[in-house]
Amino acid sequence: MKAFISISCFAVLGLLAEIFGFKKKFFTIAVVGIIVSIVLAVMEWSSPWTPFPEMIGFDHYAIAFSCVILVTALLWMFMSEDFFKNEERIIDYTSLVLFTVAGGMMMTSFNNLSILFLGLETLSLAVYVLAGSQKNDLSSNEAALKYFIMGSFATGILLFGIALVYGSTGSFNLLEIGRAVGTATGEQPMLLVGVLMILIGMAFKISAVPFHFWAPDVYHGAPTVITAFMATIVKTAAFAAFLRLFITCFGPLKEGWGDVIWVIIVLTLFVGNIAAIAQSSMKRMLAYSSVAHAGYMLLALIALNEASSASVLYYSFAYSASTIAAFTVLHVIMSNGMPDDISSFNGLIKRSPLLAIAMVIALLSFAGIPPTGGFFAKYYVFSVALKNGYTWLVVLAVVSSLISVYYYFRVISAMFVTESSLPKPDMSGLQKTALITSMALVLLLGIFPEFLVRLL
């Protein structure tokens, strides 16, 4: 809770910065704010402070996911340092980012659907804006428009679902909804429709097929750093919310929505992974890969057992760390004037071994090959799903992850085999820090996963 308050305060502080003229230092202040929030969140671990348990509960689940979001945000800030160079917009960007993080934290900790809704909207609105932040770039405009139209449409559907759930259970409070769902008897079409609509709304947020259409375009069009932001923080928050909601409330109804999710998972895995193969734009490829990864994370959701939350936590962290690494590389390359295309990676190992190695580690992690975090993450969700008997689903997931190897390794061979006369990219110290830290995180997560696993 303190972390949430502090991050919100820092965001508001940003709005004052313009007035009191410490704009230029605000990037640093924001970084400090994130670090402070991390510290506060960690300190609350043993004795969570929840003054409004009805509404917002910073339990272990929330703190863990918030920490993932905050750490990712910190790395993201480092990586996108040059994004904040624009003096005119520094405040806007920074506080929007902090607001997004605050929204994300709400989504991890809500105990009431209203908080979920507001958190989701805070996050979404900020991201709509950030996606369009290159105001003169048509791609960025298009991304913002597409994202906005589809996002608000999805919000409508989500709200319709919330309304129906409210109508059938009489409350917005998760515990009470859970109680009502658990005790309800007989057919409950209205509740089920409500749950399904919420599910659709959430599936949109996590870009599950067939609600994923926005993702490739938006990821592609948005400024690279914002794409990274969406792929990591937004996704983590959405998953945290999705899972929190379904674990607390709708478990007993699984008979109704289980099959839907089953189909969605299969579609997501295959569409994401197969469509990524034919891409030559890195951002677009990573977008499809992000779609596919949502499919893996959904495996934990469909299993919905005691290990689901830990596995999603682990997966999001591992995935976020790898994504940050990959996007840092991409961002560095693109900010050195090379286009968003696989060919920009040609011969990277010669041009910049650090970038190439980081990219390899990130890609191995995406592909789920030990000793990276991505491997253990996949292992974890697979085992969670197998535990509940989703053997065939896991087999399909395995097949799809084999397909994914194809496009990840295309990048690797571009970096290592293809010769190129492109210039050496250079990067700032903070970006290097972000790169090395995320690399280290990916490897550490892969080699010592125990710590994170035991949190929840």
Add this chain to the structure above:
Amino acid sequence: MSRLIFLIPLLPLIGAIINGFWGKKLSKGLSGLIGCLAVGLSFGLAVYAFFHLKTHPEIETISYVYFDWIKAGKFSAPFSLLLDPLSSLFLLIITGVGFLIHIYSTGYMHDDEGFHKFFAYLNLFVFFMLLLVLGSNYLIMFVGWEGVGLCSYLLIGYWFKNIDYSSAAKKAFVMNRIGDLGFLLGVFLIYITFGSVSYGVVFEQAKSFTSDEGVITCIALLLFVGAVGKSAQLPLYTWLPDAMAGPTPVSALIHAATMVTAGIYMVARSNIIYTLSPTALSVVAVIGIATALFAAIIGLAQNDIKKVLAYSTVSQLGYMFLALGVGAYTSAVFHVATHAFFKALLFLAAGSVIHAMSGEQDIRKMGGLKKALPVTFWVFVIGTVAIAGIPPFAGFFSKDEILAHAFASNKIYWLFALIGSLITAFYMFRLLFLTFYGKFRGTHEQEHHLHESPKSMTIPLIVLAILSTIGGFMGLPEILGGSHALKQFLEPVFANSELNMLPHHISHSTEYILIGLTLLCLAVVIWVAYNQYVRKKDVPPADALIVSPVHKVVYNKFFIDELYANVITKPLNWLSEKTDKYFENGFIDGIVNFTGRSVVGGSRLMRLAQQGNVGFYVFAMVIGIILIFFFTSL
């Protein structure tokens, strides 16, 4: 004391190692000395061992276990050697004849640059052969069995620059391997049946089996497949004539002292098993007699001096198998011994001829060598007479014994055997006459160059000639006033078999009649040969001039090689190539690649769904929602 048996094979091995690794640094003389000495010492030891056994009839076998060679689970095959009358007799033949061939080689190979290598191979050959006969279980026998195959490969392909020679060597090895597989399967079956591969255990247990049990027949037949390969019987004989590609001493070694007799040794060694299976025995006999006849017929039309001898070997081996097949194990071994003498003699003499003719092997281009090569001529005569079976030369006694046993067992065997031996006599005399009588038909240069071989070559020839002359007396049969010393000596080895065999006894009078008949026929045949090749001076036509289809077929060895090439080798190659092209790369790999390509193709299609209009995206989303509700409300 008994553990020192290993010295017998070890000495040639040491010789091989010294010559193989450091031969280049040694002078030719030293190299040859080491090679000969290794086998010579070994021969000395073998003689000692032989007399040791002979003078101590109470010691039936001497065996010693050196180390565990292969041991897994219950299977155990120690490296152990066994010396008994049978193996000691073979030791004598191998090392004795081998020694002579070694000495001969020092002369024959004197100008060859790979002199030391040649001796290394020869020694290795002797080593493996000794191992084969000394091993106390089937696995050690198999080591020698394969080892001689390898050495035959090395020696046949000795002149490796000639690709045909190396092909012949390869053929020998592969053909042998076919037999070896049979042998190996037999060994497995022995292990499964008896739980061991040691002779002692196997033969002891075999006694408890009743006659003609399926498993025993199987073992016997599988082992016999090995023998067929190694001893060049039908249908795996074709390598042996090709094996002439090697230097002549090698041929002598392969044909006389080592290698081909391995099959005989093996069957003789396993006599108990064979005795228990009359079926297997008849197979052995039939294959033997068929080979004897078949090879003899081919021998009639060959013009290469070595080829003729080669087919005669195949044919003689057929006799030995016939003997084994009718249960006359002793006779078979006896024939091995006498054959070793006269065949070594013949080959070495032929080598001497070739040496004199500067490498020419075609008898059509020889003739009238009698004067130029007197020693060679006389030893060759002795050899021919011996192989033809004219008393009192060595071949007579052994061959006659086989004929007698065949007669006792089955008259048809006898008839064919007789015909075969007559043919043998005919082509051997043909060879003799064409080579040494008449006028010289070679080039002028060759004629000028004709010379008798050096001492190192003639002395072994003379020794062998003596042996061929008197060798038969070791098995002088009772009817001719002897006591068949060999039979008595080998008694312990075959004792058990003879208990089980139905005694084929023919009366002495019948035996006399048979001998008389045989000799009469021989005389006629030799006369015919003399008439045709000395008096009429008939010379076989050049290859192109052969008109008679029968002659053509026989001359071309019944086209067996071509048959094998067209029925086995070519189809196998063809099938492999087609498999490689269509199945391997087309089908299996095709499936794999197709999967990959279809995924990529799918991706190209799938990305088109992302067609860029946000309206369409919402539309897709709504369709998704509709489908979800549609299916959940069903």
Add this chain to the structure above:
Amino acid sequence: MNIFQVIPLNHYIFLSALLFCIGVTGVLFRRNAIIIFMSIELMLNAVNLMLAAFSTYLADGAGQVFVFFIMVVAAAEVAVGLAILMMIYRNTNSTDINVLNKLKW
């Protein structure tokens, strides 16, 4: 007399659903971004109506409070949405959503 003695709750649900679907159809039907925004507002209002109905029928104030939040969000969304639209209009001189379809495949 009160409302749920004469009008069953179902009617409100159906009415909201109908309005909601009209909103959805509007999003699909039109290419003008402004109209699409309005259709989305219509969808939100359908939800509001349903929430209010539930609130009354359940005699629970939370539903109506939730409507306030939806209004908050709707207002915020409209502000952001129109800002995006203006930005795009400045660049393309059009509010047609299909003008921007460079990002595809």
Add this chain to the structure above:
Amino acid sequence: MLTALLIFWPLVAGFLVLFSSNENARKTAFACAILELLIAAGAVFAFRQNPELLSLDRWWIQSFGISFNIAMDGISLLLVLLTVVLIPLIILSTFDHSYKNAAAFYALILFMEMALVGVFVAMDGFLFYIFWELALIPIYFICLLWGGKDRVRITFKFFLYTLVGSLFMLVGFIYLYLHTPGRSFNLADLYAAGASLSAVEQSWVFWSIFIAFAIKMPVFPFHTWQPATYAESPNAGTMLLAGIMLKMGLYGVIRWLIPVVPAGAAEWLDVIMVLCIIGVVYGSCLAIIQKDFRKLIAYSSIAHVGLIAAGIFTWNAQGLQGAMIQMVSHGINVVGLFFIADIITRRTNTRMIPELGGIRSVAPVFATLFMIVMLGAVALPFTNGFVGEFLLLTGVYQYHAVAAGFAGLTMILAAVYMFRSYQGVMLGETKSVTRAFADLNFNEKAVLIPIVIMVIVIGVYPKPILDISAPAVEKLVSIYQMAN
């Protein structure tokens, strides 16, 4: 502890090499590999004292029942020995090449060594899987970066192919794990879990795990990645692949498949045997017609491995012991053969047999050593190949005589393709490419002579090797007999 040292020393050494200069890399790497060999020698000594000394069991991810459990029994020890003996030879074999970025190259070889040793000593299913996958990464890069022309496509195919298998194996392991009573990946627990499954479940698990091993070995018809990969990889890569890596699959079957799901293995025994034996004949037949010498070795490898796999699946003492010793022998022989191929290719710039010939007359030492290695490959008695092949065939014969008959065809066919290639390459008159063929230099002798010595010594006196693995094999056989 010694085992852990065996695993981690190559890792450390790899980094040492990675950060050394390209010129010194090969020497450093060789020294490190020799040190590893010495450590392994220490391990042998410890093994003689008390095998327990070599085991180490610490929690790794306790909440999943995953432990860092390493130990060595005879089977592991033998394969570790094979690895640590071959790696220095492989490194030495590259001394006449000058690779670009040599430091990375040798570092990858050492990383590979770490993973390979790890695979052979892991006694925890998850740990095994990790090392299994780890082994794939260095070899992928070795092949990708230093391979031949078509390397990108072929190494990718190889990578994906093996990954297909290993992911299914992972699913199989997780499935088993979920059936362990205390949720653990411990070997013994997995055995217990496997035994508790019904025969049908065991069959499923069997296939999911077997696919991984089958691809790695490779068993017909999962082999099509292999010939091309062997042909295109840099020589050291091929040696690693053929010499050691394919043993991972065979080892996996011994340790992680049959004892885990004995009933499943028994259920499918006939099918697998047929596949293995088809592989023997098929591989041999295709080897006969190959013109590319390396492909020929590759196909011969398929044949050999088919026989080893068949021997393993018979699951009797002879088959298993034969498999163990044949794994060692095959490793040695195939490394020797590929090195020979490398020597030839390096000097003549071709590996097509028809273009070669007559080398024996210009390079007698080479010819002799080649001959001996080849004899090992055709399993002539008193060479290492024979001991294994004989025991394997004995094992297969106990399964079925006809199977042994067909499997035994390898004896004949191996002779055909090996002698044919030897004839093509070495015999006959010299040709233009081979005329100036220099005989072996010191480095090459330093590689080939140890190999040749091993070929003969193991063939003549295999007892030490058989004795190492015998107790472990007996134990495995008894586990299986109890289960079925």
Add this chain to the structure above:
Amino acid sequence: MLTYAFYFLAFLAIFSGLMVILSKNPVFSVLYLIMTFFCIAGHYILLNAQFLAAVHVIVYAGAIMVLFLYVIMMMNLNKETEPHKNNYLRFAAVISGGLLLLTLLASLKGAVTPLEQQPYNADIGLIGNLGQTLFKEFLVPFEVSSILFLTAMVGAVMLAKRDKKEA
């Protein structure tokens, strides 16, 4: 009486809702939308949610729609400039909208609130009551919505204002 009111308002709401999406001129759409809002406000009053109705009118009709109108005017969109979607797409849109409705209704038919019918309480819609709920129970969301507004404000300003350079 209430019944008629309900049906009348419902009909009007549906009609004007349809007209929102059917009108070619955006300004008409806006006006129809305002009409819809008023109808909905009427429903709120029927449902005894007077305060909600008032807020609704103020926020939607008063603020949001004004914003719409303002933008339309600013962009000068009050003409029928919209290029038509082709007829297939329109048809598909209507069909899928209808199908969505059908499936929704099919799923919801027979939907009854599972909770027991509460006794009618006319007071919940009153300001006092709502205030209690909002500021006690829903205090956090209330506060949080300020963050939402700040976000929207910063974002909207950032996007909508012209950059200095451009100006």
